[in-house]
Amino acid sequence: MHTKNDDKxxxxxQILSVLAKNVKTLxxxxxxxxxxxxxLCDFHPTFISMMERKQRNVTISxxxxxxxxxxxxxxxxxxxQ
Incomplete structure (x- = not known):
């Protein structure tokens, strides 16, 4: 069950698009x-792909x-940019 807090x-x-574009461009x-x-990041390539396709909400770390x-x-x- 989803609540209003899930959307928050x-x-x-916009920020997912900017991140995705910048990661791929760089x-x-x-x-x-x-x-x-x-x-280099010790992440699975699928994780990088998902970032570039705006499918991951990443942490600051x-x-x-x-x-x-x-x-x-x-x-x-x-x-x-």
Whole structure:
């Protein structure tokens, strides 16, 4: 059963889109496959794919791990470019 509080815990479509676009753009710019980025982060490649397809709500610590692997600051992954 879903409650109103469930919706409060979902990120906005806008922030998911910005994160997805930035992760993919930076990954491609660094010539990394989803598998390679996953290895750098110690995440399964499917997790990286789901981030890039706006299907994952990530934690701040996950954001920091991905940012470190992409050689940017975590906040940069959430900024429109």
């Amino acid at each position: 815990r979902k990120p906005s479509e 990954r491609v710019k660094r010539k990394l496959s989803q598998e390679q980025l996953g290895e 996950t954001l920091e791990i991905v940012a470190r692997a992409l050689e940017v600051e975590a906040f940069q992954l959430l900024m429109e």
